[in-house]
Each structure stands twice: as structure tokens, then as C-alpha cells.
Amino acid sequence: MQLDFTQPLDYWWALLPEIILCVFGMIVLIAGVTRSSLEEEDGDPSFSHGAHLGWLALVGVLLAGIANGWLYGVQEVGDTSMIAVDGFRLFANWIFLVAAALTILISFAYVHRQRLQAGEFYSLILLASAGMMFMGGARDLIVIFLGLEVMSIAVYALTAFNRHDRKSAEAGLKYFLLGAFSTGFFLYGIALVYGASGSTNITVIGSSVSEGLASPGLLSVAIALLVIGFGFKVSAVPFHMWTPDVYEGAPAPVTAFMSASVKAAGFVALLRVFLVAFDASYATWYPIMWWLAAITMVGANLMALVQSNVKRMLAYSSIAHGGYLLVAVTAANQSAAAGLLFYLLIYTLMNIGAFAVLIGVARHSEEHMRVEDYSGFGWSRPVLGVVLTIFLLSLAGFPGTGGFIGKIYLLQGAADAELWYLSVILVLTTLISYWYYLRVAWFMWMKDSEAQDQHDLVQAPLPMQLALLATVAFILYTGFFPGVTIDLVNDSVHGLGNISELVPGFME
Secondary structure, three states: OOEEOHHHHHHHOOOOOHHHHHHHHHHHHHHHOOOOHHHHOOOOOOHHHHHHHHHHHHHHHHHHHHHHHHHHHHOOOOOOOOOOOOOHHHHHHHHHHHHHHHHHHHHHHHHHHHHOHHHHHHHHHHHHHHHHHHHHHHHHHHHHHHHHHHHHHHHHHHHHHOOOOOOHHHHHHHHHHHHHOOOOOOOHHHHHHHHHOOOHHHHHHHHHHHOOOHHHHHHHHHHHHHHHHHHHHHOOOOOOOOHHHHHOOOOOOHHHHHHHHHHHHHHHHHHHHHHHOOOOHHHHHHHHHHHHHHHHHHHHHHHOOOEEEEHHHHHHHHHHHHHEEEEHHHHOOOHHHHHHHHHHHHHHHHHHHHHHHHHHOOOOOOOOOHHHHOHHHHHOOOHHHHHHHHHHHHHHHHHHHHHHHHHHHHHHHHHOOHHHHHHHHHHHHHHHHHHHHHHHHHHHHHHOOOOOOHHHHHOOOHHHHHHHHHHHHHHHHHHHOOHHHHHHHHHHHHOOOHHHHHHOOOOO
């Protein structure tokens, strides 16, 4: 099937996965008000009314995945439409859908125990995922902005969703205020891009810049403002100030969702904009990205070393992984773009998996978040201990895990662009990260239990077990047999950009 975007109806077909998510988001929201899940405090959370809404939301994610798979057989006419139907967008959609599905699975018991409105909770996850998919598939800066707002508003509400927790309300307000502030930079940057090039279409902007028709001075300021806007969403240092407090205060399943999906959406949109629209201006934004990547990797890993709260440690870990991904953006070549997609997929799985175990240890609440609370946990609950150890090793980039292959792929992209200094920084900061990841594993396996009774109460309901099994299996599979996934990401980024051929190793 061919899509000719001169026909408005074809946009409906191109946006079918997003439309399905939005429709199911409204269905789940309406179904949630037919019967209050707050009335059910006892019983199996996997089969409560709130869980029924969660399963219904998963049906929506599954149907959106089927629609996304169908789009692989669709060919678009031209490349100047507002929505892209290419491999890059479709692979990114899998990341968002997987993150949504895993978040729903690990949140059943949490929503039940915390007595949250299940219909609103799962509906917001679906709508936020739709906004991420709008961002990932947009070829127009205005559409990216609309997707950003759809995603952000839903995530603001999710962050402050636990009305019984003052930290959640504080985190939501902080995220909203700083998010609105950064959005102003992003929107002003779009306005200046339009003033410099006469268009908001990414492909048209790229042609205007490469042909020398865009105003250089105005374009440079616009790029700087867009970097600030994107930098906030991907938690790059020094735009990370909100991240530790918001991640710590938000409900744990929301923190898992934000740390994976919001970051993925920001990087996917960032890569498409800078590789397509600003490829001819590489010399302008290369130094900015270089220093952002270096400062983010060093600063976040050093700050993570001193954290005693596991949730807060994972927040700084998320910032550090953003620094690794910024290396791929700086390299700006086909290998780096493929490495970025591969790493985002693996990071989504291992990070949400780690948070799932954290939620279980906290007994589906916001308790027992200290590193010391994991003393002896591996011997008390050996299966969950082994699973968490695998996630921690993958986050650290240990050989035999998908996280290791992801870092190797990022380094390959950096080497192709001759970014030797950034490559060294990436390796050294990865070694630093081993300390705080393995510190948790050391407490689990090498320290005597200080809370045996607490560990005996740790629960992993069936939906969470399914999520953990799937994530561990894929992380180990890609650690030993990454070929199929690597081939898929290489095909997904084919033709997206080839900046490294223009200015290799610009600063180095």
C-alpha cells in the first residue's frame, strides 16, 4: 500500500497506532468511572477491577503494535510529509509500546495497594505513549511540539498521581514548572528556525540550510534554544536539576516509565531533527553536543556514587545513560544512529526491569528504598536477587548482557566519527558506574540480612513475573546473540543521515 500525503485520509492510516492508543486511552478512562477500584482493598490485585482496566490497556498496546507492524508494508510517496513512515519511526514505536506494556504489567499491585484510580492511571500511560509516538514520527517541528505537549501533560499528571504522598505532589509541581519553562525555549527555537529557513518541515529546513538559504546567525541561536529544550527532556547536565527529585517523588512505576520512555522520545526526536534538518550546520552544534555528552557522563556518574537511596541512584544512572546516548548524537553517523536505537531498546528493558524489582522490595509502596534494605536479599529471595543482579550488570555494561553490546555499538559509532576523547570518557565513566551498581549487588549477596521479615513479604504478582521474565530473557539473548536486533536497527536508520562524512572528528 502507498500513502500519498496530498490526500488527508492517508494521514489517518499513517497515524493508526497513535489513534488506537488514544481511543483505548479514552475507553479505559470511561471504563474506570463505571466502578471505583478504591472499593477493593483485599484480594488478588491481578484480578481486581483495576487490573481489568490494566489488561484492557494492554489490549490497546497490543493492537497498536499490530498496526505498527502493518505499517512496515506501507510505502510513502515523497519525504516532505508532516509524518514519517520509515524504519526509524517504526522501530522507535516498538520501544514506546514495549515501555508502556512493561509499565502496566509492573504497576498492577502498586495501583491496587496505593488505592490509585486505575482508569486514570492506565489511560494517562496510553496517552503519554501516543505523544511519544507523535514525537518520534514527526517530520515537522510543530508536530514534534504537539507530541511533546501531549506526552508532557500526561506525565505531569502521572508524577503527581499519588494524592496520599506529599513527595508526589511536590515532584509533579516541580516537573510542571521546569517543564513549562523549558518548553518556552523549545517553542522560541522553533519560531527562530522558521524565521531563518521559512519552514517548520524538517526536510525543507535541511534543504534550505544545505543550500545556504537560511540565515546563519538566526539559525545558530535557534539551534541553541532547541538544544536547551531537548536537553531538559533527556536530562542532560546542566538541565538535569529536576530529575533526581522528580524521580524520587513520583510513584515508582511512573519513575520507571519516565526514565525509559520520556528519554527515548526525546532522543528519537532530537536525532531526527539534528541529522535531517541541521546536517549542514554540524560544525555549529557539534561542540555543544560534545560538551553536553562529556559533562553529562562525568557529572551524573560522580553524583550517583554518593547516593544511598536506590531510587535516587537510578535517577542519576538515567542521566548518565543520557550522556552515553549523547555520544551517538555527537557522532551523527549511521552506526551511531543504529547504536542509539539499539541502546534505547535495551535501556528501556533493563531499567524498567530494575524498577520492577525495586517496587517488589518496597512492597508496592514507597518504602525500603535504601541500599541497606537490600542486605541479604539475594539469599532470602534468590530468583529476584539473580534477576536484579542481571539488570544491574546490564546497566553497568557487563559482558554477556545487552547493555554491554549497546555500549560497544555506541563506541563503534564514536570511533567511526573519530571521537576518541569522548570514547575514552565513555569507557572511564562506565567503569566508575560499576561501583554504584555492584554496591547494590554486594549488599544483596555479601551482607547479612537486616530485614529477613521484610524480604519474606516481597511480592511479585503474575503480571510482574511476566515482565521480568521477558526483560531478562531479551537482555541475555541480545548479550549473546545480538545479530538479529542489530540488523533490524541498521535497516531502520538506513538513509537517515551521514553527517560524519561531512566533518569527521571536528574537535578532535
